Amino acid sequence: MQINGIEFDFDFAEADDLERFETAYAVLSKETEAKTGESNAQTLRRQCAATKAFFDAVLGQGSYDKIVDKPQNIRSNTEAIYNFADAYAAALEEMDALAQKRRARYEKYTPGKRRGRK
Numbered sequence: 001m002q003i004n005g006i007e008f009d010f011d012f013a014e015a016d017d018l019e020r021f022e023t024a025y026a027v028l029s030k031e032t033e034a035k036t037g038e039s040n041a042q043t044l045r046r047q048c049a050a051t052k053a054f055f056d057a058v059l060g061q062g063s064y065d066k067i068v069d070k071p072q073n074i075r076s077n078t079e080a081i082y083n084f085a086d087a088y089a090a091a092l093e094e095m096d097a098l099a100q101k102r103r104a105r106y107e108k109y110t111p112g113k114r115r116g117r118k
Contacts, residue, residue, distance in 0.1 A: 001059075001091070003083050006066050008059045012091040017058075021088075024057040028081075044074045051077040055084075 001010040010017050031050035034043060048071060055064040067083075070076035 001087050003059075003080070003087055004067055008063060010059055012088060013095060021058050024054045027057075028054040045072065047074060048072055048077045051081060055080065058084075 001008050001012075010021075012018055012021070028050050031053075032047045035046075038046070051068070052064040052071070055067060056062065059067075064071075064080075067080045068076050
């Protein structure tokens, strides 16, 4: 997987990688919710810290520092999350396209489909 031009050893088709993503995403989602009585600055710092924890958990320790150039800037952190989401969407599209290609290729060999049979 590549984010911001940096290659990471992560594959959405790999069960262990996907499990790390799902677990970290659940934590990220919870941590980015607004908290009563918290200042805007406190909220941004907490959200940035949650983003750091997410990337370090999913892609490995130190990955956040490679991806996010302004650690206390919510735009920079949000952009990194969206770049990750784009890579996720691309991986899903790639897996879907491969599955469709294989179905089309092997469908002609399934019983009842050969020689014009229905």
